[in-house]
C-alpha cells in the first residue's frame with residue numbers, strides 16, 4: 157500500500173486497546189520518527205490493523221512528522237506477546253514485554269506499553285482457578 161493512501165486512512169488510535177481472543181491485550185503502541193527520533197502520538201499515525209488470523213494483528217501505518225519526514229511502519233503483533241517485523245527480506249520475531257522497546261529496521265522504535273500486564277493477569281487467573289478447582293475436588297466441595 158502506498159504511503160499517501162495510508163496517510164488518508166483513519167488513525168491507529170481507533171484500534172487500541174487491541175484485544176486478542178486468548179485475553180492478551182495491547183494497550184497502545186508508541187511510534188518514533190525515523191528522521192528526527194521524536195515520538196509521534198498514536199492519533200497522528202494513520203493506517204490499518206488487519207486481523208486475518210485470530211492470533212495475529214497486522215499493522216501497516218504511516219505518519220507524517222512535523223519535521224517533514226514521512227514514516228512508514230509495518231509490524232505484526234502476536235497473541236503470545238511476540239512482535240514480528242520485516243528485516244532484510246524476511247520476518248524477524250521478537251519477544252516483547254511491558255514497556256519494552258523493539259528496534260525495527262535498526263532505526264524505527266516501537267514501544268508496546270502495558271503489553272504483558274493483562275496477559276500475566278489472564279494466566280494468573282487461570283492458574284488460580286485450577287488451584288481452586290483442585291482444592292474443591294480434594295475436599296469434596298462443589
Ligand SMILES: [Zn+2]
Pocket residue numbers: 189190191192193194221222223224225
Ligand atoms: Zn521527525
